[in-house]
Amino acid sequence: MTGFVMGDHFMEVVPMGEGCSETLFKLIKDKRIISCAACVNPPSQMPAVWDITSIVRKDKVRFLSTLPGFSIIPACEDSHQEKEWGQFLNFLQKHNRVAISNFGLFEFYILPPLEGSKSNLAIVRYKGTASRTSPAGAGVADSDQISAPTSQSQAGEVAMSISNLTQNKYSPEIHCAEVNGDYSCDLSAKASSQLGNYVETVKSFQRNYVTAHPSYLKTLGQAHSSWIFGAVAELVDNARDAKATKLEIAINKFYSKIACKEIPMLSLIDDGHGMNHADIQRMISFGHGQTEVDDPNHIGMYGIGFKTGTMRLGKDALVLTQTTNSRSIAFLSQSLNEGKDNLEIPIVSYRRVGPSMEVDTDVQNKDAAKLYLKIIKRYSPFDKYLIGEKVGIFGADGTGTQIYMWNLDEWGSDYSLQWETGIAGGSSFHQGGIFIRSKRTRCRPGQISLSVPLDYCLKSYLEVIFLNPRMKIYVQGALVRSRPLAKSLNKTTVENDTILGKPVQLTLGRSQLEWEQANCGIFLYWHGRLIEAYKRVGSMIHNGDCGRGIIGVADVTKIMDDGNGCVWVHSNKQGFQDCEAYAVLEQWLGEKANEYIDKYVDKIQLRKGNASAKPDHEWVQCDQCRKWRMLSTDFDSKTLPSQWFCYMKPYNGLCDTPEESISSGTITISTKRHGYNTKDPRNSFREREASRSEGISNYASDSEEDDVKVIVKRARARESHARSCKKN
Template sequence: MVMPIILQKDRKIISAVKCLDPPFELPQELNITSLVSTKKISNLSKFPQFSLNPAPDTSRDLKEWGIFLNFLHKYDKVAIINFQKYKFFILPPSIASESSPVNVAYEIDNTCSVDTHPRDYESVECGGPNTAKDLKFPPRAEDHVNLFTAETCNEFQSRLPVKNFIRVDPSYLKTLGQVHSGWIFGGIAELVDNSRDAKATKMDIFVDLINLKKSGKDVPMLSVIDDGNGMNHAEVMKMVSFGHKQSDKDDKDHIGKFGVGFKTGAMRLGRDVLVLTQTTNSRSLAFLSQSLNEGKDNIEIPIVSYCRHGQRMEVDLSMQSEALAKYNLKAIKEFSPFNKYLIGEKAALFGGGTGTQIYIWNLDEWGSKYCLEWHDGLKGGSSFHQGDILISSKRIRSRPGQISQKVPLDYSLRAYLEVIFLVPRMKISVQGTLVKSRPLGNFLTQIVIETDNILGRPVELILGFSQLEWEQANCGMFLYWHGRLIEAYKRVGGMIHNADVGRGVIGVVNVTNLMVCIFQFNFVKYLT
């Protein structure tokens, strides 16, 4: 017997409907969350489809069904339904009448967050390998917030004509952090890149202590806060996904390209990270956590999204059910230092504007201490008493031919951020004190500028002398990619074999889309 489905709009009943040949067991209620023009949705014809037939219980339902279809037909609209990991698209009928069926296209979210631990509210039953009907939905979306276990998710996906899926073991989060294993500031640089790409004008980076409820201990937490554009729900999903395609639009100043920087940077710095981001009309929380996922078979990333209603932010039911939002928020509170009061306090920092806040705790360790150490500096003190975040080992990076042990950039975040951008466009503070940008091209003497056209692209190489670098026995190339420093004190030519060759000579070049070796000839020529 085919059970009727209640079709609703904004929780108001339109009519009962039936699906005679469903591709999988449908929920007993489908609630339309939005209506959009067919011109705004592409490739719907590529999605699998099924049909819904009217099954009205009363004349009122019959009339409402006809009105609903006539609206879709007349205005060429698609009705969208979000349910768990599904998105349904009710297509406009070619003929609208009280007895007409409609076609429904559907897709399944490619990011299947699963938790292998059964919960009290789970009612999934999984039958044999060929019994799709045994995958049961609960009676209402609000009563069930995390439908699939790992086994049912994999089995269900294998039966549907959709794209292939992958499972990601939680250990992969730790693996991501190994990208910056050689230098922990590479992880912070990834977060700085994201803020710059978001058009932030100011950024605060600091470490302070916060109490962990589970252990009762005060632990350090790294905070990275900017006033950029913020992210909506779709953009947050991209950020926590494991790589994604960038827009085809050409933004020469955009640093992020592959969608992995946030994960590699955050997981290098600590085990757990909370993102709080706000746009003009939305706010989202995302929790990427090794602690939450410990012992699980697949990575779960709780996300809660809100939309603006007047002066208030309310749960965005077009992006998640209310129950799913509550479950995700509960997980965040349980496995992080953030309760509703602290989240509210942090949200107030936006002050009605936009931006993104990143909080990282359970920081990476070095021996019996943390990899990072921090100093707030002295109020009213000289520039030598400014706050800073340091790499605890204070180890100098190895470079061929280098004899100097005075390379603050290698272990001082403040020194690194002074020269991180070729053209500074963002004010950055470390431990509450503004970093004074030092674009190298403006701090050299005896400057020589070499220009040329290589592969049809203009190239500019700035060479000059720095008294400070001479005193510290440093020299080399500073290479920038999309305006951000990727290599410092890179030695070329004779300076690789003799530390005194080129002492105090600094080269500055943006190597975007070019090979570093192209510039070696001109640089060696200048030294000789």
């Protein structure tokens, strides 16, 4: 241990002899410290601060002799506290009074030494107040009489209940109460309160505890047990919600003094607006409610994404976050809490004072900050130099959030994630990446292809994770080139309809890349975030090769809103709940996919020279404004530089110009129909179609007609009727 500072001696329990121990705390009245004191043989872990809420006459609490108790002795830090302690005991003794310290459902009664005694020891009796109806923290003097336990059995139950306080008998709701300049987490139920924050050993301050057993961290990680990239997506969502313009994801080696070797550490660093103390306290806490308003520009809903994501990826996570006027460090760790009965999450917060950051004494005292920093240094690869290095990433006035995870999830004798470091300045073939080691494809009805890079390559997943990508994402130092699916299809068609009274738009087309990989299906987005990929619908389910290369894109945000502030999306954001809206949506998607296949796929076109299905238009994204620009048909996209801006060829425009929408080359099959019967979702969509646009009839006479010949239609399963095949 380097150097001795005030508070260091609180790190260990000081024995008083065989079978005896003491625990220090601060005794305060009206937010002023009387003295530090020690509990001699307390029945359980004691709160770090005792606030005297009232002082009453001893004859008003006649039942004290029936209550269990223990002793407290002074542990004064200076002569002033020695004087205050003596005056405090003299006052109680002279006026025959009892000091009461109230902790919600429990009260401590501090009795003075016997008359004539020169001892500085005081006796403490304690009882539960479960029958009280006054608010937590109210003084005992508010009532004229206090009922005593009616029997020894009841007194024993009171003693047992206070002991059980250290065994996670809490409600997950969190309240904060100010005590002597500190904000302590009072983890209590609305109808019941407990002793507040606890110290396992002797401390002179309160510690941030949450009402959960440490094993709950492992349970949280199971939300993404089937697909680890779902955990990464949770943290990417948080960066997007923070309005970040840049996100860096990487796995690098760091030396661990605990393991005595280098270990891999996964990091996500963004330049968003960061979090203040209240924000990060909410992020790491448990049990707070979901947002009441369904904000279409916000992905986070349930308040558990950070915890489920980090605990799936690794056992330990450290967060550095900075706003314009604050900085915080939080440590969510399974290693720190191993073997404990209650979960502890250290948080150290700073506030800007002039050009520098100082400990924010409005939310913690300096002793707490020092101890938590020591804990972080002890249980993580971070020392003061590494912390300083990472803080330097923010810059003097920068903002953002950095998340570091280590003790990564394991796959046999290795890690679940596999990573490659790219060559600086190398070609796209020499860029690094992060992969799922098993490289297994996810299970989807009707899927036969084993080549689904999105399932095991992080870059491939991040290319399509957002419907309208705006944030630059780097993986192992290489920029992820976003792929706007709806703008990269061949023979694109757009369907507009109303389902259960809510509008929906589906873009369908053919993708050469997906045809080569034998993939197809619908990509469903919610709040602009990919929820389901390659969802096979209609005849795609019954025939593995039917619809090969056909891709659909739909944003179902409005459909998946139940109208009462809730959404039909799983909390892990990897699927939709089983509900009427989803069932009707599936049927509608199947009908439209079948119609597209009937018109354009069953007539197989064999092109000369193995010509590929090029997109109707090629697009490029500006690295400044992040808008997509349509390239002219005669421009070769392969000649574009690695960094492209709106002023460059062939666009030669301004970033202020609005982004183009899909228009030229798009065939609109149908528009919104008012005759849709929302009460009968099984009605045939074909019977309700009014007409098709004239563009369909001209489709077969496009410029490529000379290069194709029409052969017999491919037989496939039909949902509505069987079709016989005749030999030519």
